[in-house]
Amino acid sequence: MDGFNFSTEVAVRFAETDAQGIAHHASFVVSLEVARVAYLAEHAGGYLSIQAGGIEALTTEVQLAYRRAAYFDERLLVWTRCVDLRGARFRYEYVVARAGEVVADGSTSHATVDAVTRRPTRVPAWFVDAVARAEALPAL
Amino acid sequence: MDGFNFSTEVAVRFAETDAQGIAHHASFVVSLEVARVAYLAEHAGGYLSIQAGGIEALTTEVQLAYRRAAYFDERLLVWTRCVDLRGARFRYEYVVARAGEVVADGSTSHATVDAVTRRPTRVPAWFVDAVARAEALPAL
Amino acid sequence: MDGFNFSTEVAVRFAETDAQGIAHHASFVVSLEVARVAYLAEHAGGYLSIQAGGIEALTTEVQLAYRRAAYFDERLLVWTRCVDLRGARFRYEYVVARAGEVVADGSTSHATVDAVTRRPTRVPAWFVDAVARAEALPAL
Amino acid sequence: MDGFNFSTEVAVRFAETDAQGIAHHASFVVSLEVARVAYLAEHAGGYLSIQAGGIEALTTEVQLAYRRAAYFDERLLVWTRCVDLRGARFRYEYVVARAGEVVADGSTSHATVDAVTRRPTRVPAWFVDAVARAEALPAL
Numbered sequence: 088m089d090g091f092n093f094s095t096e097v098a099v100r101f102a103e104t105d106a107q108g109i110a111h112h113a114s115f116v117v118s119l120e121v122a123r124v125a126y127l128a129e130h131a132g133g134y135l136s137i138q139a140g141g142i143e144a145l146t147t148e149v150q151l152a153y154r155r156a157a158y159f160d161e162r163l164l165v166w167t168r169c170v171d172l173r174g175a176r177f178r179y180e181y182v183v184a185r186a187g188e189v190v191a192d193g194s195t196s197h198a199t200v201d202a203v204t205r206r207p208t209r210v211p212a213w214f215v216d217a218v219a220r221a222e223a224l225p226a227l
Numbered sequence: 228m229d230g231f232n233f234s235t236e237v238a239v240r241f242a243e244t245d246a247q248g249i250a251h252h253a254s255f256v257v258s259l260e261v262a263r264v265a266y267l268a269e270h271a272g273g274y275l276s277i278q279a280g281g282i283e284a285l286t287t288e289v290q291l292a293y294r295r296a297a298y299f300d301e302r303l304l305v306w307t308r309c310v311d312l313r314g315a316r317f318r319y320e321y322v323v324a325r326a327g328e329v330v331a332d333g334s335t336s337h338a339t340v341d342a343v344t345r346r347p348t349r350v351p352a353w354f355v356d357a358v359a360r361a362e363a364l365p366a367l
Numbered sequence: 368m369d370g371f372n373f374s375t376e377v378a379v380r381f382a383e384t385d386a387q388g389i390a391h392h393a394s395f396v397v398s399l400e401v402a403r404v405a406y407l408a409e410h411a412g413g414y415l416s417i418q419a420g421g422i423e424a425l426t427t428e429v430q431l432a433y434r435r436a437a438y439f440d441e442r443l444l445v446w447t448r449c450v451d452l453r454g455a456r457f458r459y460e461y462v463v464a465r466a467g468e469v470v471a472d473g474s475t476s477h478a479t480v481d482a483v484t485r486r487p488t489r490v491p492a493w494f495v496d497a498v499a500r501a502e503a504l505p506a507l
Numbered sequence: 508m509d510g511f512n513f514s515t516e517v518a519v520r521f522a523e524t525d526a527q528g529i530a531h532h533a534s535f536v537v538s539l540e541v542a543r544v545a546y547l548a549e550h551a552g553g554y555l556s557i558q559a560g561g562i563e564a565l566t567t568e569v570q571l572a573y574r575r576a577a578y579f580d581e582r583l584l585v586w587t588r589c590v591d592l593r594g595a596r597f598r599y600e601y602v603v604a605r606a607g608e609v610v611a612d613g614s615t616s617h618a619t620v621d622a623v624t625r626r627p628t629r630v631p632a633w634f635v636d637a638v639a640r641a642e643a644l645p646a647l
Contacts, residue, residue, distance in 0.1 A: 101544065101554070102253055102537045104246035106299050111242050112426040113396040117522045120393070124521065124580065134521070135580060146392040150430045156485075159246050160544065160555060205436075241404065241414070242397045252566040253536040257382045260533070264381065264440065274381070275440060286532040290570045296625075300404065300415060345576075382533055384526035386579050391522050439526055 088182050091166035092224040095125035099161050109156040115191055116149055119181050122165035123195070126179075130221035131214055137199075140211055144197045147176075151193035161185055169218045175199045175207040177218070228322050231306035232364040235265035239301045249296040255331050256289055259321050262305035263335070266319075270361035271354055277339075280351055284337045287316075291333035301325055309358045315339045315347040317358070368462050371446035372504040375405035379441050389436040395471055396429055399461050402445035403475070406459075410501035411494055417479075420491055424477045427456075431473035441465055449498045455479045455487040457498070508602050511586035512644040515545035519581045529576040535611055536569055539601050542585035543615070546599075550641035551634055557619075560631055564617045567596075571613035581605055589638045595619045595627040597638070 088094070103114035127134050137144060157163060166182040176198050183191040201208045228234070243254035267274050277284060297303060306322040316338050323331040341348045368374070383394035407414050417424060437443060446462040456478050463471040481488045508514070523534035547554050557564060577583060586602040596618050603611040621628045 100537060101245060101540055102251050105241060106244035106246070106248045107423055107425070108246045112429060113242055113393055113400070116393040116396055116429075117520060120521055128580075133580065143387055145387070145436075146433060148430075148432050149392060149396075150428075152428050153426060156425075160548075160553065240397060241400055247563055247565070252569060253533055253540070256533040256536055256569075257380060260381055268440075273440065283527055285527070285576075286573060288570075288572045289532060289536075290568075292568045293566060296565075300408075300413065381525060382531050385521060386524035386526070386528045388526045393522055 088166040094164045094166045122167040126167045131217040143202045148196035155190045228306040234304045234306045262307040266307045271357035283342045288336035368446040374444045374446045402447040411497040423482045428476035433471045508586040514584045514586045542587040551637035563622045568616035
């Protein structure tokens with residue numbers, strides 16, 4: 088997937104299907120989160136590293152376009168990249184693919200806040216560096 | 228419903244259906260929780276009253292038998308009663324019904340713990356009293 | 368809420384909260400669906416009326432901006448309007464509010480398809496008419 | 508895990524946590540389903556093989572006891588065995604474990620029905636055989 092260095096696989100769970108016989112659209116929002124967690128585990132010590140610094144990342148926006156239906160037990164690759172880190176904000180972009188075909192694409196925006204006060208706090212420098220390294224990797 | 232004084236209505240959400248065209252069995256576990264929250268709101272000041280005392284109620288057991296399928300947008304009554312309060316434990320029993328017909332029945336068990344230490348702590352006396360009053364009500 | 372004629376109430380379920388202590392962002396996607404279903408029930412005979420015509424409405428896009436956190440057991444009003452009906456497509460816009468304060472806003476796009484062939488099929492005329500009437504209502 | 512030949516790993520998703528900071532009890536019901544699907548993929552050609560024979564397996568009972576809390580991003584092993592196949596019914600038993608420690612255990616019961624008529628239909632002989640072979644394997 089052009090421009091993406093990272094992907095993680097999710098399988099459509101039966102509980103995620105709906106009476107239209109397809110993966111329910113809300114389940115993709117959770118799949119994007121699974122992909123972010125996998126991205127952080129691969130590149131930045133996991134979400135627990137962020138929390139260890141007394142920081143939580145809140146989700147401030149979700150945008151998803153559904154291109155094709157996905158079905159029970161299908162393996163989907165969630166291509167994921169972290170972009171636009173600035174101050175207390177960053178964004179992820181995603182392409183959800185099945186056998187090279189786009190099933191959905193979208194983005195999520197996030198804000199880092201102090202875990203206790205919930206006030207905005209800058210993205211830690213180590214996280215900015217880790218993402219810079221991850222995104223500079225040659226494409227898979 | 229014999230022996231029950233309280234019920235709350237839930238509608239089957241589309242997101243709760245699955246590719247068998249029915250309400251997914253895990254969604255009933257959430258419906259029981261919705262019913263407990265409604266029961267507490269009616270009889271004991273709401274779950275927030277329990278939390279206000281520095282207590283959390285953990286779920287320690289779930290048991291459900293599915294008698295009939297439920298379908299999208301159906302209105303189900305969740306008949307609910309609180310039983311067996313003793314020490315730091317209590318139980319709920321449920322019948323999920325549609326038009327007088329049993330769709331599912333089951334029970335959940337709970338333990339009260341200190342919100343901070345997570346150590347078992349007795350169910351507050353006011354809660355025991357509130358449940359005693361609720362369950363002594365004449366049947367609807 | 369300016370420009371909206373319809374709202375429905377949802378309560379934040381405990382199962383919808385997450386370890387940040389707030390309603391998980393994916394749960395709002397389900398709340399929008401609950402609101403669409405309520406809108407259809409109020410104005411167009413319910414989603415079952417659409418299905419009765421051999422039609423399914425697929426979700427093709429979701430967009431949500433989260434403005435404030437929502438917490439367990441809070442009552443949220445989901446203001447909902449149906450816009451841009453044309454051919455086999457339509458869109459909903461939403462404002463999720465708590466006590467007059469915006470918690471989230473967003474939109475979803477939908478395509479009507481033949482339930483069997485899954486090919487695009489025009490939104491039925493009666494549905495277009497029902498939405499026109501609903502949206503022409505004086506604001507609440 | 509004594510008496511179990513099969514396990515599959517699930518990670519606690521952030522969306523599965525709740526405001527008590529732990530994996531919500533309903534999420535385990537989905538994890539058991541994920542484990543059944545993995546068991547079938549390993550031993551019986553996957554759930555799609557059952558469906559290919561015009562059969563659906565309905566869930567008729569769920570029972571779970573929660574022994575310890577599970578937390579975000581923890582890896583849990585779901586030990587799974589299929590037991591008591593007879594006629595149109597079978598059962599699964601489970602132990603959910605973390606680092607050799609029991610987090611939860613339980614069982615689910617199922618009935619095989621004709622996918623169209625939803626009438627009970629015997630578990631196919633090939634499935635009975637596949638389970639017999641799977642359960643006769645020496646322990647891992």
